[in-house]
Amino acid sequence: MVVERLPLYLRAISNLTKQGREVISSQDLGAELHTTPAQIRKDLSYFGRFGKQGRGYHAGRLLEELRHILQLDRTWNVTLVGVGRLGKAIISYPGFAPQGFRIVAAFDADSRQVGQLVGGLTVQPMSELERAVREKDVSIAIVAVPATQAQAVIQDLVKLGIRAILNYAPVTPRVPDSVRVKAIDPVLTLQSITYYLRPDGASLAGEEEQDERTPV
Amino acid sequence: MVVERLPLYLRAISNLTKQGREVISSQDLGAELHTTPAQIRKDLSYFGRFGKQGRGYHAGRLLEELRHILQLDRTWNVTLVGVGRLGKAIISYPGFAPQGFRIVAAFDADSRQVGQLVGGLTVQPMSELERAVREKDVSIAIVAVPATQAQAVIQDLVKLGIRAILNYAPVTPRVPDSVRVKAIDPVLTLQSITYYLRPDGASLAGEEEQDERTPV
DNA sequence: CAGCGATTGTGACTGTGGTTACAATCCTCG
């Protein structure tokens, strides 16, 4: 949970730095991210003491520390499997590289996709996957194949030694515990959002709006 | 947290149903979703008693109940703002409609995008946004504009009465408490994933691997 | 250099989410 927030902090600090800020307080960060300063201090203190009382955190220093904690002080090679509509948007997304994630190879099972040049990369056939993972030291894969293919593709990736997967397919794949899988699924997200979209903003869940509990 | 899992249950039950299953136990669901049966029972019991001891849950019944809880027993009209590379992939994604999310209008500020036909929708100029939201009863918006524009666009959407936003832009926008915002950001996701990608799988965080706590 | 305002780091507390264990209940089958 903490770890999921650190990238958010990273982004906020980065933004404030670009605005010329040198020193940043937990208040500043809290305001930027819409959370409480205490939360931020607690999170950071979990990894070390980076601030100065009465002053705040030195932006550059904190950036570096967070990058180090998250292992973002290096480059990560990423491979993409499934270069359909979504895959194409992902490849040509310029947001990965500046953060140290380089998509170094893209693969598709469809021969009509193979050979295409997308975002500076030539789409390769699946038969080349193994070599690429090995030679290019890839440890992260982005999966953007149809749901029916996802489990099989992911299984292959795991066999090749991939250690983390960003999965766009609407499935919950089975992987060894050693492999981290994170899913991105807009439908699931929308499906939970609607829960809160009640006319009155009322809640459900067993009528717990009765604050006086009637003892049996 | 519970609410975020329900869509997962929904999907799993739906899958099992398609495989012909009529009755589903918490075990089955747990196996499918890679969680514990107890977790699932607890979650469900929070909203009511849907199962039968010794048997399990009736798939159809449970599906309906979950849909009702999440307010998915209706159609939701959605609008998309920002029809760039990502926006185009989203519009033409066939996964929304079957779950009751209909993208009924798409908007872009760039006149070169306006008028284009994408996935059965004609891209409209921003000036038409207000009318569409009003006339088509849109309460959810998907935002896929550049980061620099996101806050402004979202502010406008909120003013028009949008109650939920699925935000793809890498910013944490400020919105009133009444508006739900969920972000989808693959970079943030990758940035937290790398934390766990240590060679040995070791953890960091103040060396808490010492299980014997030395009392002060 | 003392006093002051600001801000951190953290101990203590709180609440909530998750796990465990089991009584209650149900279906089936002989």
Add this chain to the structure above:
DNA sequence: CGAGGATTGTAACCACAGTCACAATCGCTG
């Protein structure tokens, strides 16, 4: 129709993430 196996629902328990409050510390200023 009774026994047995299966499975739920939940009470009791546990753990931990988040909140609160404050002493400790810092830089600045006069």
